[in-house]
Amino acid sequence: MNGNFQDIVAIKELLKKYPKGLSITEISSALHLHRNTSAKYLDMLKLKGDIDRKEIGAAKNYSLVRRMPVSTLLHFCLHPAIVLDSRSEVVMVNAEALSLLACPLDVIYGAGVKDIPLSLFKDPEVGTRCHDAAQGVRSGAEVQTVVGGKRLHLTVHYLPVVFDTGRDGCALVLVDETACRQAVEERDLCRKRYGALIADQTEFVAHIRPDMTLASFNEALCVHLGRARDQLAGFRFLSLFSPEDREQIRRGLSSLLPTAPAFTADVRTVRQDGSVCWERWTFRGIFGEDGSFLECHALGQDITEMKNDKDRLKRYHENLETLIRERTQEMQQANMALVTVIREKEELEQELLFTQFAFDNASDSIILFDEEGWVYKANRTAGELLGYTAEEFQGISVIEINPSITQAQWDRMQAGASPGVKERTRSTHKRKDGRIIEVEVSRTFVTFGERMYFCSIAREVLPRR
Incomplete structure (x- = not known):
């Protein structure tokens, strides 16, 4: 039996050397086998599918093949x-x-x-x-x-x-x-959907392998760390945190189970500008059907402002009574100051009302002219004397009221004006109805603010009886 096996192996090895094949005669001669023995072995190999047999004329050609x-x-x-x-x-x-x-x-x-x-x-x-x-x-x-x-x-x-x-x-x-x-297409579609989902998120998204290297991540994490995407590929995730926080995350990851797959940790990191910030990371384990840990999905966000707000809120609560007392005292002082201002304002308004009353009810005509010679203000007596209403006075000039003053004379008066210098004289005023009346005038230039006014106080000279 062992000899038969060796002969069969020898036939296969011989045919390997001749890809185009050999006849029975050539095989028998090369291996020193009887023709019938060779034919028996070749039939066995043909049934096994190890060789092919092709008839070329009257001869049969055998070649190695795998069937x-x-x-x-x-x-x-x-x-x-x-x-x-x-x-x-x-x-x-x-x-x-x-x-x-x-x-x-x-x-x-x-x-x-x-x-x-x-x-x-x-x-x-x-x-x-x-x-x-x-x-x-x-x-x-x-x-x-x-x-x-x-x-x-x-x-x-x-x-x-x-x-x-x-x-x-x-x-x-x-x-x-x-x-x-279909499963591959569905997987690719899910990957595209997931990529589109995390692409525009402001939160930091990362997938972490069991050896704690980054498998994938979104653009927000690249921007946050100030590194290019190729620089973060294979980056060790825990190196982003302080030694204390690394140990906290290691313990949390080792505690993940299919029945309790997630945990959250608040950690401190250092920004690119050197400032310390707070981040909140939620880690969710991904497990195989046998419960083995495959990778971890990590979602992080910057909670520095929230932490600062909590600290400020805590300080506000602690100092609330002090703040209330300080604010109450400030409000009392403000109220007292406001009462004083209101009282002073009321007194000032009373003085103004009295001044206006005295101005309007003066026995003499009082008219104030601006630097261009237009009536700025006139009292009630002036209106009764000249026949104008308060509204009509607004469009009247000094030349119209006192015909004895020309424009040239008015310009000279303005040029040589000395505030506070009083002058008494007799002059004439022209009434609205055109009648000229003789008046005694006390006039002077006065300054208020940055403007100068011409004040004319007049009394009609009545004929003697």
Whole structure:
């Protein structure tokens, strides 16, 4: 038996050296075997699918090949399989193939591969690959086809086979990868959705491997750390924190379980400008079906302002009574000052009212002119004397009231004006009705603020009786 095995191995090794093949005579001569012995061994190898036999005229040529016995293929293959003979006609179909193709056996059995009424087999390349496989050339192809209204993603393996009779053939093994492709597409879609979700978030998002290196992260974390994305790839996450906080995070991560997958920690970090800030990180473990820790999803945010607000609020609470007393005292002082201001204002208003009353009820006509000579203000006596209302006085000039003053004279008076110097004289005033009256006038220039006014106090000179 051992000799038989050695002879078979010797035949296979010999055929390896001659890819184009050898005849029985050449094999027997090279290995010093009897022709019948060589023929028996070659038949055994042919049935096993280890060699091919081709008839060239009257001679038979044997060459090394890898063929799978059909019985072995159908016994162990878990995928849909269709077996064709050397003429590319269907001779065997397993139940998985009939189920996948949704086609009864009588439609497929005995039909040529090109005649199978399914779009999958209409491609000319299928016939070519089947022929090549029957000749011992193995190949494969990925195809998409529609069966029963459902789109399938298949990987078709074209395998050289040998029948129990020693005849050559071809087997089509159809690996249905539809579910796998759909799962990959769904996974890619989920990744895109997740990427779109975290892209514009202001929070810091990171995925951490079990060795505490960064697997992935969003742009917000890159900006926060002031590092480019390629600089953070594989970066050790814990190095971002102080030694005390690192230990806190390590303990928290080691405590994660499928039943308690998350924990939160407030930690201190140092900004790029050297200032200390507070961050709140929530870590959520991701576990496999067996409960093993795969990675950790980390979500962080800057809570410095919130921490500062809490500290300020605490101080406000502690000093609330002091603040109330201080504010009460300030309000009392402000109220006292306000009462004083109101009282002074009331006194001032009374004085102003009295001054206005005295001005309006003076026995003499009092008229104030501005620097251009227009009436600025006139009392009630002036209106009674000249016949003008208060509104009418606003459009009257000194020249209209006192015809004895010309524009040139008024300009000279303005140029030589000395505030406080009083002058008494007799002059004339012109009434609204055009009548000229003689008056005694006391006039002077007065300054108020940054402006100077001409004050004319007049009394009508009545004829003696």
